[in-house]
Amino acid sequence: MSQEGFAEHLGIAPRTVTFWHQKPDTRPKSDVQQLLDTALDRASPQVKARFAEMTTPEPLDLPEGAAADAEVRLNSDPTIVAALDWLDKHARWEPGRARREVAARLVRLDVRDLHDRGVRRGRVNQRDTARALADYYGHATNGHGRYSARFGTGTEAATTVLTHPDWLDLDCPLLPRHDKLTLSGVTPADDLAMDEETAGRAAQRLAEALALGNRMVNMPLFRLLDVDVRKHAITGTVGVTSFVGYAVTMDLLEGELIDALTTGQPTSPGALPLRDAYLPSLSAVLDVSDRMCAGGTLALTAIARPADPFRGEADYLLLVQERSGHVINAARRLAVIPKGFHQPLTDFRVDAQVGATLRREMEEELFGREDIDNTVGEQRHADPMHPSRLSEPMRWLMGQPGRLRLECTGFGLNLVSGNFEFASLIVIEDEEFWTRYGGQVQANWEASRLRQYSSLDTDLLEELVNDAAWSNEGLFALLQGLRRLREIGGSRVDLPPIEWEIT
Missing domain, CATH: 3.90.79.10 (Nucleoside Triphosphate Pyrophosphohydrolase)
Incomplete structure (x- = not known):
């Protein structure tokens, strides 16, 4: 269907469907979720099958060996699982959405781009951050x-x-x-x-940690x-408190600041969404x-x-x-x-x-x-x-x-x-x-x-x-x-x- 046709099918304003198209990570309100559930329930078997195929995560497109490792960690690494549960709870998502969000981001990542970003971040020095935060605060x-x-x-x-x-x-x-x-x-x-915004950044952090093989333990x-x-x-x-909660919230502030500095973006209040939210x-x-x-x-x-x-x-x-x-x-x-x-x-x-x-x-x-x-x-010793x-x-x-x-x-x-x-x-x-x-x-x-x-x-x-x-x-x-x-x-x-x- 066209966007206008789908809006008419659901009985909602066309601009709502246009907004979904522009921001696919948007979570609709509960009454609209019910409309969507009903529309799917009444759809033909062919539509249901196509919908299931399109929403099944693609195999992870990562370097040889990395895809399998990331898939295993996404499903069985206790720290990643704990982080996904933490994110579902604090973002008020339904159980399982955090995993889908991370998986969707993971397949879109290019590890080479992440390494290039690491090089760019390395060029931002201590004095740069000191000046930027002096201006911000x-x-x-x-x-x-x-x-x-x-x-x-x-x-x-x-x-x-x-x-x-x-x-x-x-x-x-x-x-x-x-x-x-x-x-x-x-x-x-x-x-x-x-x-x-903040929940999406948290999911992105977990996807990047999986792609890069970063060591994380929920201590x-x-x-x-x-x-x-x-x-x-x-x-x-x-x-x-738990490490995973820190890793997907406060610990993201440094990366947000440094990425703004590497790209010449403003670092003033209102320009750094995570910092504006948390600190x-x-x-x-x-x-x-x-x-x-x-x-x-x-x-x-x-x-x-x-x-x-x-x-x-x-x-x-x-x-x-x-x-x-x-x-x-x-x-x-x-x-x-x-x-x-x-x-x-x-x-x-x-x-x-x-x-x-x-x-x-x-x-x-x-x-x-x-x-x-x-x-x-x-740690298994009573007194290490x-x-x-x-x-x-x-x-x-x-x-x-x-x-x-x-x-x-x-x-x-x-x-x-x-x-x-x-x-x-x-x-x-x-x-x-x-x-x-x-x-x-x-x-x-x-x-x-x-x-x-x-x-x-x-x-x-x-x-x-x-x-x-x-x-x-x-x-x-x-x-x-x-x-x-x-x-x-x-x-x-x-x-x-x-x-x-x-x-």
């Missing part, structure tokens, strides 16, 4: 502002981390009497209002409900109790090394990672290491402490503990961080006071995705560690490579701070970590003054 009030810092006299760095003077230079040991983030008895529901995440951060103390409460203002950023606020901990790692006849005087080895393209967060960016989501393993109450995540990330990202990487396999299960380097560090220092150096809310960021410093004080275990320090799959710097090499560190490839949270943690290391590092450190500013 404008100036903060009540003492909050975006973190920036000056390294020495020549290098200035601005970030997208919204912070406050009380949240900086915390000098907060990550020990229970200072590290008092606690688990709430009840977590508010993730009551996100998803319209057709529990801590969701920040309230926080009070000040000198020597972290207090507040967290609830528990439209600085008051929304700060209101962590009323939105999904996931995040994590990341730390500058400084390892004491003895003097060496070839390298020179005793110093600290500083580690920086180049993030893999397969990670969900800060892909292909520079970051300190370790870096991870704040999330529980088995003891949700104890794991709510910031230091619990940081110690686990040390084991996973520095000392090769794959058994605590929940993207690799399920029991002393008997620790790696040999970690057991040595924990075996005697004074060998390991863990401190939180700053806190902020990242405007990129609304994440909370606990910037920290890990200092291995005993230089015997490097002699014993330096050869065992290695990154896991989340890093494509590691870089090492000396705390005595001021020129190279200034060049590092000036590198535009940083993630915003990584640069925040680096600068706060170097600032604190300058205070406590003694003769192992040769750093200029590092002065922060809230803008």
Whole structure:
């Protein structure tokens, strides 16, 4: 039938059918759905057969082997299935529609285009995002502002981390009497209002993850409900949410922003639909109790090394990672290491402490503990961080006071995705560690490579701070970590003054 003929057949206005043709993802109102159901029920067997054939998903047109893998994951991968269920529920779709939406998008994807887009995204640097979000949000009030810092006299760095003077230079040991983030008895529901636009973007994200073979696991995440951060103390409460909900909502904001920057599109309010829906203002950023606020901990790692006849005087080895393209967060960016989501393993109450995540990330990202990487396999141990299960380097560090220092150096809310960021410093004080275990320090799959710097090499560190490839949270943690290391590092450190500013 023509559009006019079909409208007459249903008894509705022709412009309604025209609108469906222009926007095929539109969900009709319930009374119109009933009209369509009746029309299909009264149709001839030939029409019904043709309709069934046209609405059956086509075989996935992906590179050899990828189609089968994507089809299997779409049907049996528990994370993808959980994400589809989550999307059906929060978009208020009938059960099964999310799967059809993802499958329809999957067959239209060209993996080469996705890789090309990844290259284009890689050309957008940290400074570009900082400028764009400064324009989008404008100036903060009540003492909050975006973190920036000056390294020495020549290098200035601005970030997208919204912070406050009380949240900086915390000098907060990550020990229970200072590290008092606690688990709430009840977590508010993730009551996100998803319209057709935001739900469609979520389905697109899942289709792209399947096409690219990205690693996703529906792990529990801590969701920040309230926080009070000040000198020597972290207090507040967290609830528990799911990774898939985060992955198809707040984590999409970065890609939307970067794609706008790569194509020269405006990034002002009203031009970024996802950001306008989920994080439209600085008051929304700060209101962590009323939105999904996931995040994590990341730390500058400084390892004491003895003097060496070839390298020179005793110093600290500083580690920086180049993030893999397969990670969900800060892909292909520079970051300190370790870096991870704040999330529980088995003891949700104890794991709510910031230091619990940081110690686990040390084991996973520095000392090769794959058994605590929940993207690799399920966690079956009652206590994965029991002393008997620790790696040999970690057991040595924990075996005697004074060998390991863990401190939180700053806190902020990242405007990129609304994440909370606990910037920290890990200092291995005993230089015997490097002699014993330096050869065992290695990154896991989340890093494509590691870089090492000396705390005595001021020129190279200034060049590092000036590198535009940083993630915003990584640069925040680096600068706060170097600032604190300058205070406590003694003769192992040769750093200029590092002065922060809230803008």
